Amino acid sequence: PPDVEALGRSTWTLLHTIAATYPSSATPTQQTEMKKFITLFSRVYPCWVCAEDFQEYLKEPENKLKVVEEEKGRGHLSGRSEFGLWMCKAHNNVNVKLGKKEFDCSKWEERWRTGWKD
Numbered sequence: 001p002p003d004v005e006a007l008g009r010s011t012w013t014l015l016h017t018i019a020a021t022y023p024s025s026a027t028p029t030q031q032t033e034m035k036k037f038i039t040l041f042s043r044v045y046p047c048w049v050c051a052e053d054f055q056e057y058l059k060e061p062e063n064k065l066k067v068v069e070e071e072k073g074r075g076h077l078s079g080r081s082e083f084g085l086w087m088c089k090a091h092n093n094v095n096v097k098l099g100k101k102e103f104d105c106s107k108w109e110e111r112w113r114t115g116w117k118d
């Protein structure tokens with residue numbers, strides 16, 4: 001079976017880096033693609049308990065990813081700051097579940113975009 005810890009570290013790196021390179025203002029097409037990516041990711045992630053819990057997390061009303069047209073306000077997929085924060089909260093949800101320290105989400109960009117050393 002996969003090494004759940006090493007897989008997790010690499011995967012969070014990928015997911016936060018994807019959020020960090022997401023456009024600051026995303027078109028409906030970009031939002032739709034990201035929503036599909038996250039949904040499919042949650043079905044194929046090769047740690048099955050992790051994937052199941054993540055699928056449940058995605059169903060909770062406050063976490064649901066919706067495509068929002070610009071004139072109708074902003075959602076989790078509207079742009080980098082929203083999506084990065086959403087990802088940080090998703091990761092914190094797992095941190096709490098595993099008894100790890102919560103990460104200060106005001107620092108997600110510093111960690112994953114503008115850079116500091118881990």
Ligand code: FAD
Binds near residue numbers: 050087089
């Ligand atoms: P990680 O949690 O992997 O974090 C890597 C780095 O990310 C940290 O060093 C820190 O700099 C940064 N970071 C930490 N928190 C945040 C945050 N909130 N936002 C931004 N950056 C942050 N493991 C299980 O045992 N059971 C599970 O159910 C489970 N579910 C998972 C679900 C998903 C979707 C993913 C991607 C992973 C899951 N994992 C699960 C793996 C787990 O989250 C960790 O990756 C693994 O335990 C290794 O932890 P770590 O302490 O090395 O740091």
